Amino acid sequence: MARRPRRNHSPAFKAKVALAALKGDKTMSELATQFDVHPNQIKQWKDQLLDGVTDVFDDKPKASKAPAIDVKSLHAKIGQLTLENDFLEGALDKAGLLPSAKK
Numbered sequence: 438m439a440r441r442p443r444r445n446h447s448p449a450f451k452a453k454v455a456l457a458a459l460k461g462d463k464t465m466s467e468l469a470t471q472f473d474v475h476p477n478q479i480k481q482w483k484d485q486l487l488d489g490v491t492d493v494f495d496d497k498p499k500a501s502k503a504p505a506i507d508v509k510s511l512h513a514k515i516g517q518l519t520l521e522n523d524f525l526e527g528a529l530d531k532a533g534l535l536p537s538a539k540k
Contacts, residue, residue, distance in 0.1 A: 446474075454479055455486040 454472050458465065458479050465476040472479070529535040 451482045452486070455482040458483040459486065 450472075454468065454474060457463070457468055457472075463471070465479055468474075468479055469476040526535065
């Protein structure tokens with residue numbers, strides 16, 4: 438029996454399956470047959486839906502997913518790289534290895 442390749446389901450599909458499981462109209466095995474997904478996977482998606490449903494009514498603002506950018510350290514890094522480039526350019530110029538287009 439050949440294994441089928443791993444499938445990645447979209448969040449919309451997962452929500453559709455979890456809502457169908459939450460309705461309770463059909464058994465897990467019927468839903469598994471209908472959506473061609475293992476019953477354990479349906480149970481996991483249903484549990485995730487129930488765990489995350491409280492976030493819908495939460496009044497707290499959602500935390501930013503992007504990490505805070507430290508502009509000061511970025512400017513310091515830019516300054517350091519500029520100094521290194523200037524030093525290396527001077528060293529190459531003294532050694533005569535700087536391309537003529539750069540002069």
